[in-house]
Amino acid sequence: MAVQDGIPDSELILHTMVNAFYYGSFPALRNIDLKVQRKRITAFIGPSGCGKSTLLRCFNRLNDFIKGTKVEGQILFNGKNIYDPSLDPVTLRRRIGMVFQKPNPFAKSIYENIAFGPRINGYKGDMDELVERSLRQAALWDEVKDKLKKPGTALSGGQQQRLCIARAVAVQPEVILMDEPCSALDPISTRRIEDLMQELRDLYTIVIVTHNMQQASRVSDMTAFFNVEMKEGSRTGQLVEYDVTAKIFQQPAQEATQAYVGGRFG
Numbered sequence: 001m002a003v004q005d006g007i008p009d010s011e012l013i014l015h016t017m018v019n020a021f022y023y024g025s026f027p028a029l030r031n032i033d034l035k036v037q038r039k040r041i042t043a044f045i046g047p048s049g050c051g052k053s054t055l056l057r058c059f060n061r062l063n064d065f066i067k068g069t070k071v072e073g074q075i076l077f078n079g080k081n082i083y084d085p086s087l088d089p090v091t092l093r094r095r096i097g098m099v100f101q102k103p104n105p106f107a108k109s110i111y112e113n114i115a116f117g118p119r120i121n122g123y124k125g126d127m128d129e130l131v132e133r134s135l136r137q138a139a140l141w142d143e144v145k146d147k148l149k150k151p152g153t154a155l156s157g158g159q160q161q162r163l164c165i166a167r168a169v170a171v172q173p174e175v176i177l178m179d180e181p182c183s184a185l186d187p188i189s190t191r192r193i194e195d196l197m198q199e200l201r202d203l204y205t206i207v208i209v210t211h212n213m214q215q216a217s218r219v220s221d222m223t224a225f226f227n228v229e230m231k232e233g234s235r236t237g238q239l240v241e242y243d244v245t246a247k248i249f250q251q252p253a254q255e256a257t258q259a260y261v262g263g264r265f266g
């Protein structure tokens with residue numbers, strides 16, 4: 001039995017059943033059947049161009065902004081197809097937040113970076129309390145509590161990335177997507193983000209794309225290995241193996257996974 005066949009429905013938050021994803025006529029992904037478990041950290045690994053980021057962006061329909069993209073299939077979020085025409089992508093993106101490769105704080109104060117999202121979502125509670133709680137959850141409060149009016153862009157790269165995580169959690173999402181969140185950071189800032197992910201795992205479902213295999217093995221519970229295959233004249237991404245992280249790194253079932261995690265290609 002594949003590991004994902006044993007996931008009870010109550011623990012399943014995202015179920016990807018994508019037959020194909022296209023940029024124009026180019027099929028970037030084919031036959032992706034993958035179940036993401038609630039309140040776990042799932043890592044996507046694989047060589048450049050295998051479609052990790054594309055799949056991540058499918059989860060909150062960010063690819064909708066790229067002209068000519070098309071999804072064939074379904075992605076169920078809590079049992080509902082996120083590509084159903086009746087679903088509002090703006091609401092979806094509030095429930096499935098995203099942190100990007102390069103920290104991208106708004107050109108606003110630290111406080112406003114956090115308050116902006118909840119305010120436009122009509123948050124009626126105590127904003128100061130929400131800002132503090134979000135910054136605490138992102139392990140940034142102690143460093144910024146005395147300079148909340150300073151611009152977010154004046155923080156260090158690692159602090160800016162934690163600010164972006166605080167901004168993501170402020171709207172109380174269920175899932176946080178992280179697309180190589182540490183690739184622009186130094187090793188110390190990277191470690192802080194990794195520690196932070198461990199603290200957030202009890203509260204949120206996290207899906208992370210990473211090129212750093214040590215990072216995947218350190219932080220994630222589950223790992224999906226993708227590869228690119230030449231199919232009908234296109235280099236198309238596919239899911240090769242998905243299992244608990246220790247299994248993927250120590251005892252993968254597929255030779256390609258073994259070769260990749262063993263550093264023989266990438």
Ligand SMILES: Nc1ncnc2c1ncn2[C@@H]1O[C@H](COP(=O)(O)OP(=O)(O)OP(=O)(O)O)[C@@H](O)[C@H]1O
Nearest residue numbers: 023028046047048049050051052053054055066237
């Ligand atoms: N906006 C786009 N328009 C057209 N093709 C794209 C676009 N974005 C990605 N692709 C193509 O889709 C395929 C998958 O790209 P994607 O960035 O998802 O892979 P990845 O595994 O995340 O790669 P990397 O690890 O290098 O970031 C690649 O062939 C890429 O060139």
